[in-house]
Amino acid sequence: MRVGFVGVGRIGAAHAQVVRDHPAVTEVRVADADPARARKVADELGVGAVATPADAFRDVDAVVVAAATAAHAELMTAAARAGLPVFCEKPVAVDVAGTLEVLAAVEAAGVPNQIGFQRRFDAGYVAARRAVRDGVIGELRRVHLITADAEPPHPSYVPTSGGIFRDCHIHDFDILRWVTGREVVSVYAIGANRGAEVFATSGDVDESAAVLTLDDGTLATLQGSRYNGGGYDVRMEIAGTAATYAVGLDDHAPLVSAEPGVAFPAGPSFREFWSRFRPAYEAEISAFVDVARGERESPCTVADALESFYVADAATRSRVEGRPVTVDEVRAG
Numbered sequence: 001m002r003v004g005f006v007g008v009g010r011i012g013a014a015h016a017q018v019v020r021d022h023p024a025v026t027e028v029r030v031a032d033a034d035p036a037r038a039r040k041v042a043d044e045l046g047v048g049a050v051a052t053p054a055d056a057f058r059d060v061d062a063v064v065v066a067a068a069t070a071a072h073a074e075l076m077t078a079a080a081r082a083g084l085p086v087f088c089e090k091p092v093a094v095d096v097a098g099t100l101e102v103l104a105a106v107e108a109a110g111v112p113n114q115i116g117f118q119r120r121f122d123a124g125y126v127a128a129r130r131a132v133r134d135g136v137i138g139e140l141r142r143v144h145l146i147t148a149d150a151e152p153p154h155p156s157y158v159p160t161s162g163g164i165f166r167d168c169h170i171h172d173f174d175i176l177r178w179v180t181g182r183e184v185v186s187v188y189a190i191g192a193n194r195g196a197e198v199f200a201t202s203g204d205v206d207e208s209a210a211v212l213t214l215d216d217g218t219l220a221t222l223q224g225s226r227y228n229g230g231g232y233d234v235r236m237e238i239a240g241t242a243a244t245y246a247v248g249l250d251d252h253a254p255l256v257s258a259e260p261g262v263a264f265p266a267g268p269s270f271r272e273f274w275s276r277f278r279p280a281y282e283a284e285i286s287a288f289v290d291v292a293r294g295e296r297e298s299p300c301t302v303a304d305a306l307e308s309f310y311v312a313d314a315a316t317r318s319r320v321e322g323r324p325v326t327v328d329e330v331r332a333g
Contacts, residue, residue: 001293002027004056004063006075008041010274011089011116012066015285017045019064022289031056033067057082062292064285065089066116070160073098076302080109085292087285089116090170092305094162096330099309103302114288114298115305119175119234121283124247128238129179131245138242140180143220145172146235148228150254150271152195152206159202165189165315169208169224172236173311174304179238182214183307188324189315195227203320210315230254231269232276252276 001024005016008030020028028047032038035051042049050056053071057063057078065075065088073093079086086106092115093099106113119125131137147168153161161167177183191205199206208224231254236247254269270276290296310327318325 001025001062001289002029002060003289003292004028004050004058004060005030006032006053006056006063006065007067007071007089008032008038009066011281012064013041013045014274014278014281015064015066015087016041016047018282018285019289020045020047022286024289024293027060029056029060033071054078057084060084062086062288064288069094069162073102076102076113077105080105080111080113083109083111085112085288087114087116087288087291090174090305091162091166091309092302096306096309096313096333099302099306103306106302112291112294112298113302114284114291115300115302116284117171117174117178117300117305117308118277118280118284119171120178120299121280121287122247122277123279125175125179125236128236128245128247131243132180132238132240136243137238137240137245140182140216140218140238140240142218142237142239143176143180143214144237145176145220145222146224146233146248147172148223148225148233150228150230150232150269152199152226155196155198158198158204161202161204162312163202163204163316164191164206164208164224164226165210165319166309166312169210169222169315170308170312171234172222172224173315174300174308175236176212176214176220177304177307177311179236180214180218182216182218184212184220184311184314184327185215186213186324186326187211187311187314187318189222189318190322191319199226205319208319210318212311228254230256232272233269234273234276248276
């Protein structure tokens with residue numbers, strides 16, 4: 001199996017290394033908007049480099065897209081037209097309209113597709129999902145989600161990120177749907193600007209909160225931050241009438257107990273996403289090789305990503321307009 005890569009920054013290069021080592025893969029070719037970076041990664045991994053992103057689509061059996069967000073929709077559409085199975089980091093596109101166009105393209109072509117929501121491969125989230133499905137927690141009653149960065153992204157990234165709910169919390173929206181098996185029907189979101197001016201001037205916020213109502217009446221709460229000095233904090237608490245499960249509550253959780261004599265968690269805390277989710281990233285890209293070979297169903301399709309984007313758009317609209325917004329309202333355009 002031959003796999004082409006478009007975009008070999010940190011995640012793209014890491015994906016390429018895992019795919020290179022897959023026993024079914026015989027050749028990896030990498031491309032990047034920066035040809036020098038592509039050559040450097042190729043030399044480090046012992047794989048081939050091609051001159052342009054278009055070259056990564058030639059004479060391969062599948063494509064991995066880890067380029068800049070603005071290029072995702074065009075590259076995924078190109079893969080569909082070439083009849084190639086395609087993996088793409090989130091988001092599929094910068095807006096709902098673009099996501100719908102990509103969905104139409106991959107469905108018309110009938111190509112296998114997978115979107116990079118790596119939390120679906122994290123052991124804690126997998127266990128929480130199983131506890132819900134098996135009835136271990138009883139009747140679902142409440143959910144709480146946290147995603148907080150230890151440090152904000154580079155200022156150049158913020159204006160094109162799509163905002164904290166589309167860029168960051170879309171992971172929370174996806175995993176909320178996946179773990180609970182429920183759909184979000186409405187969102188009431190707020191935000192605040194406490195940090196760098198670039199967030200406010202970009203129409204974004206650096207502190208976030210939301211209340212989401214699921215289709216069975218369950219309430220979910222969400223908190224986020226770009227300035228969590230204690231460390232990179234990604235957790236989920238899911239509670240029912242019989243038990244409560246907590247994802248991300250281990251010795252690396254960036255917490256300090258105020259209770260006397262309690263030494264948990266021992267630390268050190270994670271400082272960024274790769275350290276927290278490395279096994280999940282490796283598992284998801286290995287799964288894509290199996291998807292491309294027709295050996296398993298896609299664990300996260302463009303259609304799945306669209307549903308999470310609807311929720312992210314509803315949250316963004318809610319924050320801006322200061323009112324609850326239904327997902328159906330966003331779905332209607």
